Amino acid sequence: MQLLSVASEIYPLIKTGGLADVAGALPGALAGHDVAVRTLVPGYPSVLARLGKAKAVRRYDALFGVPATVLAGKAGELDLLVLDAPDFFAREGGPYGDAGGRDWTDNWKRFAALSRVGADIAAEGIKGWRPDLVHAHDWQGAMTAAYMRFGPAHAVPRVVTIHNLAFQGRFGADIFPHLGLPPEAWGVDGVEYYGGTGFLKAGLVSADAITTVSPTYADEIRSPVHGMGLDGLINGRADRLHGILNGVDTAIWDPATDPLLARRYSVRALGGRTANRRALEAHFGLDRDDAPLFIIVSRLTWQKGMDMVMGAIDHLVGLGGKLAVLGSGDHPLEGAFLAAADRHRGRVGAQIGYDEPLSHLMQAGGDAILIPSRFEPCGLTQLYGLRYGCVPVVARVGGLADTVIDANEAAVGAGVATGLVFAPSDPLALHGAIARTIRLHASRPDWQAMQRSGMRADFSWTHSAARYAELFRALVQEAV
Numbered sequence: 001m002q003l004l005s006v007a008s009e010i011y012p013l014i015k016t017g018g019l020a021d022v023a024g025a026l027p028g029a030l031a032g033h034d035v036a037v038r039t040l041v042p043g044y045p046s047v048l049a050r051l052g053k054a055k056a057v058r059r060y061d062a063l064f065g066v067p068a069t070v071l072a073g074k075a076g077e078l079d080l081l082v083l084d085a086p087d088f089f090a091r092e093g094g095p096y097g098d099a100g101g102r103d104w105t106d107n108w109k110r111f112a113a114l115s116r117v118g119a120d121i122a123a124e125g126i127k128g129w130r131p132d133l134v135h136a137h138d139w140q141g142a143m144t145a146a147y148m149r150f151g152p153a154h155a156v157p158r159v160v161t162i163h164n165l166a167f168q169g170r171f172g173a174d175i176f177p178h179l180g181l182p183p184e185a186w187g188v189d190g191v192e193y194y195g196g197t198g199f200l201k202a203g204l205v206s207a208d209a210i211t212t213v214s215p216t217y218a219d220e221i222r223s224p225v226h227g228m229g230l231d232g233l234i235n236g237r238a239d240r241l242h243g244i245l246n247g248v249d250t251a252i253w254d255p256a257t258d259p260l261l262a263r264r265y266s267v268r269a270l271g272g273r274t275a276n277r278r279a280l281e282a283h284f285g286l287d288r289d290d291a292p293l294f295i296i297v298s299r300l301t302w303q304k305g306m307d308m309v310m311g312a313i314d315h316l317v318g319l320g321g322k323l324a325v326l327g328s329g330d331h332p333l334e335g336a337f338l339a340a341a342d343r344h345r346g347r348v349g350a351q352i353g354y355d356e357p358l359s360h361l362m363q364a365g366g367d368a369i370l371i372p373s374r375f376e377p378c379g380l381t382q383l384y385g386l387r388y389g390c391v392p393v394v395a396r397v398g399g400l401a402d403t404v405i406d407a408n409e410a411a412v413g414a415g416v417a418t419g420l421v422f423a424p425s426d427p428l429a430l431h432g433a434i435a436r437t438i439r440l441h442a443s444r445p446d447w448q449a450m451q452r453s454g455m456r457a458d459f460s461w462t463h464s465a466a467r468y469a470e471l472f473r474a475l476v477q478e479a480v
């Protein structure tokens with residue numbers, strides 16, 4: 001089967017979060033299931049720089065008013081179609097906003113353009129290649145499904161995956177006439193959303209199947225608490241909704257082969273973690289000792305419960321713990337973490353920014369990764385933690401609930417615990433979980449048993465890629 005994936009990020013070319021990891025890993029995982037993936041991505045400078053020999057395969061004189069070319073080429077193993085539209089994508093700053101964190105005001109045009117091109121490729125193919133199915137990711141890719149449904153590619157099956165319902169791509173009603181959709185696309189069954197234009201919403205009503213990245217999140221988004229205004233729509237399409245857990249790209253995340261570590265190690269030789277811990281302590285200016293070392297690798301946002309962590313730092317340090325934080329996001333939180341590091345010299349360290357190599361070292365050197373999310377569609381950092389023997393301490397939401405086995409008495413007794421799970425996602429429960437982690441850490445045999453169980457758990461893509469492939473095949477068959 002030939003599949004066109006439409007994504008606004010793809011690891012290792014451009015990444016702000018977990019979407020990139022998934023878009024980058026799925027093609028390799030699906031190849032074993034006879035699904036050949038080509039991914040359409042925006043031509044950001046970092047993407048163009050790493051694109052090997054590329055061929056122009058489609059041209060637009062005016063795509064939403066700007067000249068654009070689709071380039072076909074490879075970056076490593078990734079088979080890419082790159083939308084080279086310099087007016088939209090050749091900018092300093094991030095993929096969605098400027099260096100100051102402000103969204104680009106023409107985001108609607110940039111991602112409508114990406115989606116439009118996805119639908120054009122689905123309709124007309126490219127140099128004899130034609131997708132049997134299109135898989136669009138998040139609001140930035142979701143309009144592909146709408147352009148397909150209301151255009152010549154309407155018979156091609158399409159799947160939209162929700163990585164995070166909090167980002168919906170909502171714009172004013174005034175952009176609708178510029179989207180190039182027929183008038184009937186405006187309405188509750190189309191792109192109209194609470195009087196404005198909703199990109200994700202349009203994708204969800206236009207897709208043949210909706211997937212999200214864990215079974216629990218698939219249930220949660222059917223309720224008003226987690227549905228973010230879309231629960232009604234999602235409930236109406238529940239028979240088309242699938243929760244498929246993300247996996248770990250084990251070619252990149254494997255402590256036995258990871259070139260970014262101070263020392264490599266495996267489940268049979270956990271002692272190798274110590275060198276990584278020392279490197280981590282040195283990097284963050286933390287005391288060199290064996291006190292429980294918590295890490296955080298995260299966007300610093302409300303979703304991730306980072307404000308709650310701020311309130312728990314004194315407690316964590318008071319109980320003898322240490323904390324290393326790597327992240328970026330809300331400016332007040334960034335400042336607060338830096339101030340906490342100042343206040344607790346040697347016990348708390350913070351680095352603001354994005355640092356892929358450091359994120360690997362942290363998983364290899366930390367004792368526990370703290371993830372107190374208020375909602376978490378899947379979460380990848382707990383999976384990396386499991387694989388690296390960095391015990392996840394997580395809120396019981398979404399994919400966190402689906403992937404970590406809490407160290408209650410029964411689980412510890414049976415030797416199956418892989419982390420600590422707490423509920424609800426509030427400061428009191430977080431305080432309790434931190435104290436419980438520190439107590440458990442003191443019991444070396446139990447702690448190591450937990451590390452080993454986590455490291456042996458299989459969260460590779462094997463199982464989930466099979467589920468995607470099965471779904472894709474069913475949709476293609478349904479379409480003939």
Ligand SMILES: Nc1ncnc2c1ncn2[C@@H]1O[C@H](COP(=O)(O)OP(=O)(O)O[C@H]2O[C@H](CO)[C@@H](O)[C@H](O)[C@H]2O)[C@@H](O)[C@H]1O
Nearest residue numbers: 017018019163298327353354355356359376377378379380
């Ligand atoms: N400062 C930093 N430096 C280096 N690396 C950093 C970093 N901050 C974060 N990362 C990395 O970015 C990724 C974040 O993964 P998450 O699963 O937390 O995704 P995120 O919430 O972005 O995305 C959404 O999509 C993903 C994918 O489906 C879902 O798992 C998730 O629940 C959902 O919220 C991880 O690879 C992590 O190591």
